[in-house]
Amino acid sequence: MSGLVDALVIVAVAVLLIARQFRASRIDAERRWWLLPALLTVVALREPGILDAQHPTASALLLGVELLVGLATGAGWAWTTRVWSDPDGSVWCRSTKASAAVWAVGIGLRVGLFGLGTAVGVHQDSSALLLGLAGTLLVRSGILAWRAQSLTPAGTTSGAYGDSTIRPAGKEHV
Known part of the structure; x- marks a missing residue:
């Protein structure tokens, strides 16, 4: 895929999220x-x-830092997201203002990394940004799924097979 298509995919996913x-x-x-x-x-x-052939060490270091920023952004985003459960047991989430701040810091750090790489002369492909975004989404989704499992209502228990079937009421014997 070309760099332009990668950039469009990144922008589309980010705008959607x-x-x-x-x-x-x-x-x-x-x-x-x-x-x-x-x-x-x-x-x-x-x-x-994904790695610059002219500067393999520097590009690998920048890629590693990009991944760490992505993982930290995903974790920060997940932990600043409000999670609650309804009485019916469904779990809901919505991001907060702190989540927007996490996104802003994450984007700022990524722009700074791109600027640093450009200043050092490292060619940076959009694949590194796409990989960082994948890490962000993976960590955020994993933490939210874990948090959702811990919010099951206390009164709900998993019954045995057939508990949800309707049984005919028998006659009372006096």
Whole structure:
């Protein structure tokens, strides 16, 4: 994929996530929350230019820091997200103002890393940014799924097989 297509994918995913984060959304811990990060990782790793051939050590260091920033942003985003459960047992989440601050700091750090790499002369491909975004989404989704599982209502228990079936009422014997 070309760098322009990668950049458009990154911008589209980021806009979608930022727009959706302030609406309440239901968390389903059973769904495949790891699928989008896995797809983004595959797209990022398919490109051969993830490391600069002229500066392999510096580009690997920048990539490692990019991944750490992505993981930290995902963790900060997940822990600043409000999570609650309804009486019916469904778990919901919505990002807070602190989540927006985490996003702003994460984007600022990524811009700073790009500037640092440019100043040092390291060619940076969009694959590193895409890989960092995948790490952000993976950590955030994993933490939210874990938090959702811990919020099951206290009164709900899993019954035995057939507990939900309707049984005919028998006659009372006096």
